[in-house]
Amino acid sequence: MISVTRLNGDSFLLNAMLIEQIQSFPDTTITLVNNKRLVVKESEREIVQLMTNYYKQVGIVAIQQKAGDSGES
Template identity: 60%
Template sequence: MIQVTRLNGKLFSLNALYIEQVEEFPDTTITLSNGDKFIVKESLEEVVKRITNFYREINIVATRKDMEG
């Protein structure tokens, strides 16, 4: 799950596995695989970062060898 903020300032969690698309119109809009849409305060880049971190936490995305420190 990733935590994001609605435009009214309320936090909520989304299951990142169901995210189909993230766009900026200029507001960031997250579309789920079932067609539901959510407009959030976070930037597209921040949402993608949170999705990637979530995938790493549940071992869907491996860490690249050149990125390890």
């Protein structure tokens, strides 16, 4: 789960696995897989970073630097 903030200042937890699309209109709009849309204060970049951190935390995304590190220069 990631913590995001509605435009009115209320924070809530969102299941990052349900996010299908993120857009800026200029407000950040998150579209979920069920077509529900949420408008949040965080930027697209912040949401992507929160999602990436969450995926790493639960083991969905491996740390690419270690996986691709062959020790060559």
